[in-house]
Amino acid sequence: MLWFMQGLCFLPVFLVIWSSCTFIIAYLIALFRHDVDVVFPYISDTGANPPESCIFGLMTFISACAGIATIYARYKFVEKLNEDTSVVRPCFNKMALWLGMMSCLGMCVVATFQETLVTKVHDAGALLFFISGVSYIVLQSVISFSAYPYGSSLGVCWARASIALIAVVAFFPMVVCTNFVDQTKLHRDTDDKDYHFYLTSAVCEWVVAFSFICFFLTYIDDFKLFTLRVNLEYWM
Incomplete structure (x- = not known):
């Protein structure tokens, strides 16, 4: 069996590749159409005008769905790990789940x-994404160290941190x-x-966004170890 077919590790792999392509493809299209400057436009700038805005919106929505699946799978993994070891506070795991979903x-x-059409709503969404996303990976780093040595290796814990x-x-x-x-x-x-x-803000935005994406690469080894199943129950 190929490594990316083991367990659920295809989830973080797909999430990282797809999300990276979302940013890069939108940037290249916007650059080709001269809608943005070459040097560090805001990520949202690359998806402000059609047709790149359509591609950016669709691919970002798919990334969000993949993110939800990955974050939930991580939550269930920690929950199961905690049933046997009790090394992680359940409230931390639930908080991380909600932060990831937000x-x-x-x-x-x-x-x-789009930022040029509905600026206030766009900015509110961006702020929600960045605050929740950064808080999520910080909390997951804390959870990783709390679960050691039952969860990830010490090297992975430090990589996440x-x-x-x-x-x-x-x-x-x-x-x-x-x-x-002036946005x-x-x-x-x-x-x-x-x-x-x-x-400064544009460079930092790209750094934060790709830090959030790359964080999910550290889930690959963990996700090789488990699968999720749906049990159907019905009453006549």
Whole structure:
């Protein structure tokens, strides 16, 4: 059996590949159509105009669905692990589940409401995604260390903690600098007063987004070890 067919590890593999392609394909199309600048546009800028907005919206929705499935599978894995070891507080596991679901909801809002048309709703969705997403990977890092040695290896635990740290460090300058940027402009000029704030926030946004995506790569070994089954019960 191929490694990506073992257990449920196809879920995080698909999520990472599909989400990465979502950002990259939308960026390339927007760049080809000259809708954005070459150097670090906002992720949302690459999906602001059709046809890339249509592709970005559809692919992001699929990413959100894959994210929900992966996050729920991780929740059930920790829940089962905790039944035998009691090393993780159940409230932490449930909190991580809800944070993960909220981040996926934020992704759907971002994909549905373009930043140039419904800016406030789009920004609210983006804020929900980033806050919930960063909080999720931080909490999952804590859960990983709590479950050691019954869960992941120590190397994987540190890898998760490192990715979470990068996301946290990039998150704060992203939020602060975004407040000083005119977000309705898709093309930037180095002479703009807000250019340095824009560049900092855009770079940090890409770092946070890909930190969140890459975090799910660390689930692959864990997801090889289990499967989920649906039991159907009915009454006559």
